Amino acid sequence: MTPGSSGEKLIASNRRAFHEYKVEDRMEAGLVLTGTEVKSLRANGASLADGYVRLKGREAWLVNVHIPPYGHGTFFSQHPERRDRKLLLHARELNRLVGLLQEKGLTLLPLRLYFKRGMVKAELGLGRGKKLYDKREAIKKREAQREAQRYARRSS
Numbered sequence: 001m002t003p004g005s006s007g008e009k010l011i012a013s014n015r016r017a018f019h020e021y022k023v024e025d026r027m028e029a030g031l032v033l034t035g036t037e038v039k040s041l042r043a044n045g046a047s048l049a050d051g052y053v054r055l056k057g058r059e060a061w062l063v064n065v066h067i068p069p070y071g072h073g074t075f076f077s078q079h080p081e082r083r084d085r086k087l088l089l090h091a092r093e094l095n096r097l098v099g100l101l102q103e104k105g106l107t108l109l110p111l112r113l114y115f116k117r118g119m120v121k122a123e124l125g126l127g128r129g130k131k132l133y134d135k136r137e138a139i140k141k142r143e144a145q146r147e148a149q150r151y152a153r154r155s156s
Contacts, residue, residue: 008114011113013111014111017125023109025126028121030121048065
């Protein structure tokens with residue numbers, strides 16, 4: 001699934017998650033939102049930097065994701081900026097996640113928020129934390145690739 005395919009409009013992506021974690025598996029989930037949250041996402045976007053997914057009983061919740069207040073909303077219609085938001089997943093997906101998250105070192109993270117056919121969707125990733133030397137290795141590879149691209153542009 002590529003961003004922008006099938007009429008998707010990206011709202012926010014979590015670049016920090018790819019630096020901090022090795023993403024092993026991905027899945028899509030719907031979100032339960034209020035009207036002002038959807039309007040704010042269309043106008044302002046969101047921040048996934050500190051967000052994570054918590055499983056409570058038979059439900060999954062998106063925690064600590066910042067959706068700014070809607071500018072044209074009234075005082076009484078505004079939403080809390082960092083409230084817990086329920087994720088819509090099938091029962092078999094939840095059962096699979098419960099089993100996978102029992103394994104030590106795995107975390108469920110929001111990778112990106114996007115509109116798909118008018119609905120807000122979240123791409124979730126099952127990540128394993130990287131060690132410091134893994135992060136350094138990724139930075140070295142990225143820098144070497146950039147240098148090779150610069151060299152190729154100069155020589156052509």
